[in-house]
Amino acid sequence: xxxxxxxxxxxxxxxxxxxxxxxxxxxxxxxxxxxxxxxRQSLASLEAGEYRKLELLAASTASRLxxxxxxxxxxxxxxxxxxxxxxxxxxxxPRKREAxxxxxxRTLENVFHSNxxxxxxxxxxxxGKCLAATDPKFxxxxxxxxxxxxxxxxxxxxxxxxxxxxxTKRPGLFLAYPVRSDDGKIVGVTVVKIRGENIWAIVNAxxxxxxxxxxLIDQQGIVISHPNQSLLYHSLIPLSPNIQKQVMTxxxxxxxxxxxxxxxxxxxxxxxxxxxxxxYRSEQEQISRIxxxxxxxxxxxxxxxxxxxxxxxxxxxxxxxxxxxSVLVVGGITAIIxxxxxxxxxxxxxSLTAAAQALEQDNFHPKILADxxxxxxxxxxxxxxxxxxxxxxxxxxxxxxxxxxxxxxxxDETKRVSxxxxxxxxxxxxxxxxxxxxxRQQVVSSDETETDYFERLxxxxxxxxxxxxxx
Numbered sequence: 001x002x003x004x005x006x007x008x009x010x011x012x013x014x015x016x017x018x019x020x021x022x023x024x025x026x027x028x029x030x031x032x033x034x035x036x037x038x039x040r041q042s043l044a045s046l047e048a049g050e051y052r053k054l055e056l057l058a059a060s061t062a063s064r065l066x067x068x069x070x071x072x073x074x075x076x077x078x079x080x081x082x083x084x085x086x087x088x089x090x091x092x093x094p095r096k097r098e099a100x101x102x103x104x105x106r107t108l109e110n111v112f113h114s115n116x117x118x119x120x121x122x123x124x125x126x127x128g129k130c131l132a133a134t135d136p137k138f139x140x141x142x143x144x145x146x147x148x149x150x151x152x153x154x155x156x157x158x159x160x161x162x163x164x165x166x167x168t169k170r171p172g173l174f175l176a177y178p179v180r181s182d183d184g185k186i187v188g189v190t191v192v193k194i195r196g197e198n199i200w201a202i203v204n205a206x207x208x209x210x211x212x213x214x215x216l217i218d219q220q221g222i223v224i225s226h227p228n229q230s231l232l233y234h235s236l237i238p239l240s241p242n243i244q245k246q247v248m249t250x251x252x253x254x255x256x257x258x259x260x261x262x263x264x265x266x267x268x269x270x271x272x273x274x275x276x277x278x279x280y281r282s283e284q285e286q287i288s289r290i291x292x293x294x295x296x297x298x299x300x301x302x303x304x305x306x307x308x309x310x311x312x313x314x315x316x317x318x319x320x321x322x323x324x325x326s327v328l329v330v331g332g333i334t335a336i337i338x339x340x341x342x343x344x345x346x347x348x349x350x351s352l353t354a355a356a357q358a359l360e361q362d363n364f365h366p367k368i369l370a371d372x373x374x375x376x377x378x379x380x381x382x383x384x385x386x387x388x389x390x391x392x393x394x395x396x397x398x399x400x401x402x403x404x405x406x407x408x409x410x411x412d413e414t415k416r417v418s419x420x421x422x423x424x425x426x427x428x429x430x431x432x433x434x435x436x437x438x439x440r441q442q443v444v445s446s447d448e449t450e451t452d453y454f455e456r457l458x459x460x461x462x463x464x465x466x467x468x469x470x471x
Contacts, residue, residue: 017342018342019338019341019342019345020335020338020339020342022338028327028330028331028334031327031330031331032327035326035327039320043320050290051277051290051292052292053292054277054290054291054292054293054305054307055275055276055277055292055293055294056275056292057206057292057305058214058275058292058293058294058303058304058305059275059294060206061202061203061206061214061294061303061305062294062295062296062297062301062302062303063297064202065199065202065203065216065296065299065301065303066296066297066298066299068117068194068202069159069173069175069296069298069299070298072115072175072192072194073157073159073175073177073298075111075114075115075192076157076175076176076177076190076192077157077177079107079108079111079121079177079190079192080177080178080179080180080190081179081180082107084100084103084104084106084107085104085107085123085179085188085190086179086180086181086182086187087100088100088101088104088123088131088132089123089125089131089179089181089187089188090181090182090187097131101132104123104132105132108121108122108123108132108133108134109134111192112134116198117194117195117198117199118134118192118193118194118195119135119165119168119170119172119193119194119195120133120134120135120138120168120172120191120192120193121133121134121190121191121192121193122134122135122138122139122190122191122193123179123188123189123190123191124143124149124188124189124190124191125187125188126153126186126187126188127142127144128142128143128144128145128146128149128153128189129141129142129143129144130142130143131188135167135168137167137168138167141166141167143166143191146160146174147160148160148174148175148176148189148191149176149189149191151176152176152177152178152189153178153186153189154178155178155186156178157175157176157177157178158174158175158176158177159173159174159175159176159298159299160173160174160175160176161173161218161219161222161224161301162196162199162218162224162225165193170195170196171195171196171197172193172194172195172196173193173194173196173199174191174192174193174194175191175192175193175194176189176190176191177189177190199216199224199225200225200226200227203215203216203225203303204225204227206305211307211308211311212305212306212307212308212311213226213227213228213305213306214227214303214304214305214306215227215231215303215304215306216301216302216303216304217236217269217270217301217302217304218300218301219270219271219300219301220235220239220243220247220270221235221236221237221239221266221267221269221270221271222234222235222236222247222258223235223236223261224301228284231261231284233255233258234258234259234260234261235258235259235260235261236260236261236263236266236267236269236270237260237261237262237263237264237266237267237270238260238262239258239260244257244258261283263280265278265279265280265281266278266280266291266304269291269293269302269304270302271300271302272293272294272295272302273295274295275292275293275294275295276292276293277290277291277292277293278290278291278293279291279309282306285308287308287309287310288308288309288310289306289307289308289309290306290307290309291304291305291306291307292304292305293305348375348380348382348383351369351383352369352382352383352386355369355386355390356386359390359393362397364390364394366387366390366391369383369386369387
């Protein structure tokens with residue numbers, strides 16, 4: 001438990017651990033903050049660049065579609081003002097129309113063969129009946145219910161969404177333009193149908209990766225071009241009942257209902273006026289994707305380019321790995337340098353500690369600090385001061401020992417004198433001395449020698465001393 005406390009309690013760490021931790025933190029913490037800041041800025045810049053790339057690609061393809069539609073619009077304007085077309089529609093006598101029909105047919109055929117994207121070119125009268133067409137299937141059919149006819153007969157050009165033709169059952173884009181007589185009266189409508197597959201081919205040709213694709217939506221958010229044809233004619237977001245009814249009336253997709261993909265994140269694409277981007281989750285693929293989109297200029301459509309987020313995140317992960325690796329490498333180098341520096345500082349301190357313990361145990365020898373004392377830094381000066389101090393302590397200790405010995409001798413002598421004084425100054429001892437003096441004055445018996453007398457006297461004195469001590 002004590003070892004664990006020392007491990008988790010920084011003040012209890014060794015000086016080497018403290019210095020290593022301080023140096024490591026000083027190097028890594030600022031670098032870590034700098035690396036995180038640079039990484040965030042790099043990721044933001046890379047993310048913005050990736051979205052911008054998708055937006056530019058979408059805008060480029062949208063421009064191609066715009067140019068295609070503009071070129072066809074110019075062509076259909078020319079066809080609508082062609083003298084054979086105007087003469088045919090303004091002719092009221094059937095025989096005159098029959099006489100003009102071959103020239104009209106050649107005009108339509110020439111237009112049809114001028115562009116491989118065209119699926120059909122046909123001409124309708126003011127009632128919506130097809131009078132001439134490059135595909136005989138159209139002739140005689142009435143298309144007054146189609147929105148492109150209803151708008152054009154009012155004098156406005158019209159570009160449809162991609163519809164499934166009622167006659168051919170093939171998807172296509174219908175461009176209609178009113179035909180006016182010499183006096184300005186609208187006498188019919190010219191229609192050019194572009195193959196839907198060709199529009200899809202232009203859109204699908206744009207890819208930025210193996211799993212990326214481009215798609216096209218109309219003004220209601222209905223997908224009119226997608227590489228996965230099972231998603232065609234599905235709306236990105238749920239349609240209101242009124243729009244659902246209008247779409248089913250004006251367009252024939254061969255469906256009973258427009259099913260919604262319910263991707264609320266892509267609602268920003270519907271009727272978008274500026275390029276933008278969004279991220280969403282594809283329920284069909286069960287992956288997250290990002291999309292850059294751009295609107296067309298001549299048609300209220302929006303073209304989007306979608307790619308998996310993993311494809312977009314791959315360079316980000318590479319960037320994160322680079323930053324992380326650099327921090328780890330620098331951190332490792334810093335840790336090694338900090339450890340070596342800390343050991344170079346702590347080694348003399350450990351030697352000083354060992355020397356102090358040896359000095360305490362009276363087992364100190366200056367040789368254990370010989371290496372540390374040769375350095376010219378602060379630690380070397382400290383060691384030399386310690387050696388001087390140890391020498392002085394040793395000398396003082398020897399002097400103190402001698403003083404202690406002398407003091408003990410003096411104390412023993414003083415104690416002996418004190419004990420003798422206690423004996424001699426005793427009242428009983430004085431009385432004894434007086435008796436001895438008296439005995440000395442007495443005459444020695446004739447039968448006792450002087451030596452015997454002295455020994456007897458001495459034994460009495462000793463017995464008295466012993467008695468006095470016992471008392």
